Amino acid sequence: MSSYLRLDKLRFSGPSKRSEIRFYSGVNVICGASDTGKSFLAEAVDFMLGGSELKVIPEREGYSSIELGLSSTEGQSWTFERAISGGDFILRQGQASEKLRQSHAHERVDNISGFLLAKIDLLGKRILKSSTKNKTNSLSFRNLARLVIVQEGEIQQKGSPFWGGQFTLKTAELATIKLLLTGIDDSAVVSAAPDEPDQAGQIGLLDELIADLVSEIIDMGEEQGELEAQLERLEASAAEHRDSVANAQRTLDAQMGERRELAKQQRGIDDRLDEIRELLARFELLREHYGVDRERLRAIQESGTLFAYVERVACPLCGAGPETQHADADCEGNVATIVEAATAEISKIERLSEELASTVTDLLTEQGSLSALRATVEHAYANVDAEIRQTMAPEVEEARAKFTDIIETRSVVRGSLALFDRLEKLEARRAVLDDVTPEPAEKAKVAVGFSEVVAHQFSLKVEHILKAWNFPGECRVHYDKDTSDFVIDGKPRGSRGKGLRAITHAAVSIALLEYCQEHELPHPGFLLLDSPLLAYFKPEGDEDTALQGTDLKERFYSYLKAHHGGESQVIIIENQHPPDSELEGLNLTVFTRNPAEGRFGLL
Template identity: 35%
Template sequence: MNRLTLVHLTFLGVGKPPATVEFSPELTVIYGASETGKSYVEKSVDYMLGASVLKPIPEDAGYSRILLGLQVDDGRVMTLSRGLADSHIEVFNRDLRQLTTAPADATLGFKHSSTSQRNISRYLLKVLGIDGRKILRNSRGEVRLLNFRDLARLSVINDSRMAGEQSPVLTTGLPQNETGEKSVLKLLLTGQDEPVGPTAPGNVEKKVGKGQVEILDRLIDDNREKLTIPANQSELREQLGRLQDSLDNATSRSGQLIASRSALVRRRRDLEASDGTNQQRANEVRQLLSRFALLREQYESDLERLRMVGEAGNLLGYFQTGTCVFCGAEPEHQHPGHHLAETTRLAAAVAAETRKTTELYRDLISTIEDLDAQAAELNEENALHADQFTRIDTELRALDEQLEPLTTDTSEVLAARSRLEQELAIHAQIEQLEDMKASLSNALPVPPPARPDSIPVADITDFEQAIHQTLQAWDVPGENRVNYNPTSAEIAVDGRPRGSRGQGMRSIIHAAFAVSLARRNRACGLIHPGFVVLDSPVVTYRQPDNREADPELMTHDVVEHFYRDLLDNPPGQVIIIENGTPPAAITERARIHAFNADGSARLGFFPPQEQSSAD
């Protein structure tokens, strides 16, 4: 069978400098300070090999595509290309290191399918020459096709799994997957598929209810495959309770802020209504003042004309009583045809009109003054409204700034709660289906259980010896006698189960398990992807103060023996991610990437933000 070698991992983005690491075909060590992107390299490799999601980090902002270079034992070179949030993976049959608009040689989904080959799992299995291999699906003896993710979980190991208490064999931590995970190890140790056979005698299959049981089994399996959170119902309910408490707190705080904001909005609305009324009244006052200004001009013009008429009459004596200005006759001697009566009436009319116009003019002036006062008062109120608008808007912006993170947090909590509720609903549905199946199965004999632990003793012994030799080569304290229990999938060293050991020993045993599996299967020509990625296999080890008091403590040179063994007896390609500086003796024989470490020129996997923006 073929094996794969990782060549490079490269992040690309428009206007961004490439972020890349090159991998040695044997040993690559990535070490340095925390928060420099070391573990992100492991997660990105896993994502490119078919993991569903890659959780973003601030440093990957602006990067849109990931390239993973691969080389096959038969000489083929290929590049996998995937967006940071993409469900499809493109395959280029060449070494690609930059963004391209050229069409891919293949476009594949990330999710495995037994009915289609247009997915990365079936593609890589076909490259390895093992597509179509079968493992157990469940304890009823049903089988399924091998998924590349089954192999990737044994080869790409993150720091939490490395030191976790769960067996290295049980890679997902989900109880419903245990049978399949044990069957995967059996396939790797023996090279033999699980046989396809009946799950019960043929005469039983013909009984009434058999078809219903099969349908229920299928529904149960389908629902179990929908589960994405490695937790049981009790743990899910605890998580849901914590989320609900967090949501209640956020809702209470948001409710207070929203109530305050609503009160401000009501005040602003009332102020807008009052300001609108003032503006309308101010417009009316301005219109009246404009009209009264014209009327005032008219009154002043009328009074001016009456004054001129009066002056002209006085000058000519038209409006005087007594001696006639024309003939000198006294009033008693003036005959009836004289113009005395007319001129007297004219003078009276002019005087009366002058009095009337003057009174109207005075009333108009008083009205104008009153309107001017109203206009000044309205202007003051409008200015006061403007100040109030400014204060209210400032308070609203402050409340919005406080609400924005609460709204985001609440949305995230609601999304998480929704996921947990969906998981619990699936668990409840599985329980309901199991109950229905139990009621139907009373009439059916129980089919013989599958034997996921039926690994030949010779193969188990051989694998135990391989792990023993690895631990000895690494100078791990103790006799390092290894026992693997196929039923529980637990590994014990010197009689102590790995899950009961301290974090340091759990990590080193897990690393020995992965390395020994790769080394043994490479030597025997058995199934293995060809590479191992280990995140933090020896970071927890410290030199012991008293080794005799605690024989489990690591010797001071375990790390040196660990790296030396990987170089002297390579199990294939190994990529180590660590915080600590590797021994100086290996720097010339391995490919080393130092992230923000003493003497390193590289601050992290991604170029600094200043460099990115400058470019």
């Protein structure tokens, strides 16, 4: 039994906001007002499955990445993360993560295409690229994406649901359908011998180059005129944001300069306060030293004064009288002189102490002033720092991020426009060769497409679905190999109104999903249809208008619920709500475009 995939969630994330929408097994319906992001949702899913670029819309602003949750019918689940500007992917499974490249590589699973193909048993398959050259290409998931993500512009197109209208890609797109309907790829095709290096060979080479460029342009999903208009807007926006970044940077530089000056001033104050504290500590020691000296000198002064009042008597040892004693000669001192000197020194110390006290007072006054000034400077520094951190730095960072996004987007747009320039030059060169090249000789060709038997069986499947929906007429369906499209009741599908084209395109897409599941053939397993019931919203012609009076809408939803309530998954994007009688059993999400009611939109 083949393994199938299921979409689980799509999440947009940014530094300060997030938006998520979840999907479930069975039938999912996203409906509501216009300009709420419904079609952008389909484009975002395609982008997360390997698309090269996501359309720029104003609502994208502020989001930096997208996550897509996927799971398989075997119970595995993965999350793919990608920058909203494009590039490679981050794959997360549980706690493990790894990088997946955007570019497809044959039989390798280190890229998003190979990883997804491996999960649905299609890795390593090859599809025919040229029926005349018998050349094959490695099957990419991008070959399948347009079959399972049918956007509004494609679902109403006049061409076949099986190919996008580019002749150079028709062979590869029909080969992809053959692979899905039969399970057989083109690996067995043997390439034709190379042509001689003549004009025919040049044309063949140009055709290959043109086909590759057309394939890239289709994957890009943008028109040349839209890209040129977008580039003009981006150039203007880049100039505007460049000025914004410069202005914001100048303001930030000025505030950072002010913060540096305040920090320098604060350091100067701190250095002076440290110096004052050190001086005060030393002066305290000096004050204590003065006190000790003063006490010592006072003791000398007092003891010397006492000597003046002592009576002179005979020496108790030798009996010598006072007049014969020479104590002053023995000690070489004069008590009166010593007392006088001590008194003078005390006066000097008192004077020095007063000067010291005055100096300490001045230092304390300066310390108080500096402390108050430091508090003011510290407060100013805190205000400037807070302004830088909370306002200016984020503004500059945001301005830079916006400018970077614009520059990156501009680069992508320029690269995309370069594809159109190259294509124009190659087509001009080929036109010149066509004018001078004779008809080439008949060569062996490889049959393109699938057999009559498979075409008949598949046509019966489409016929069964249309009848179940009560599509007008007898619903006789057969496949026209010349146009690669279906004829319904004798009328080509592409010749009907765009509303009926949308419904029948939806029938073909659903038939492809069911046919693969019933025959256990590989298929992604999910289907996203944007505006299949277009005839009810934007009718075109009498056929579309007449359809509005039928019960096709009710039968459409009833059929989907009955046939896709299990492991398969169908996602319908519509403007109008499903009928009330069919709401039960649907996973319904409504975009109201009303901020006060329900969900406004995708973003």
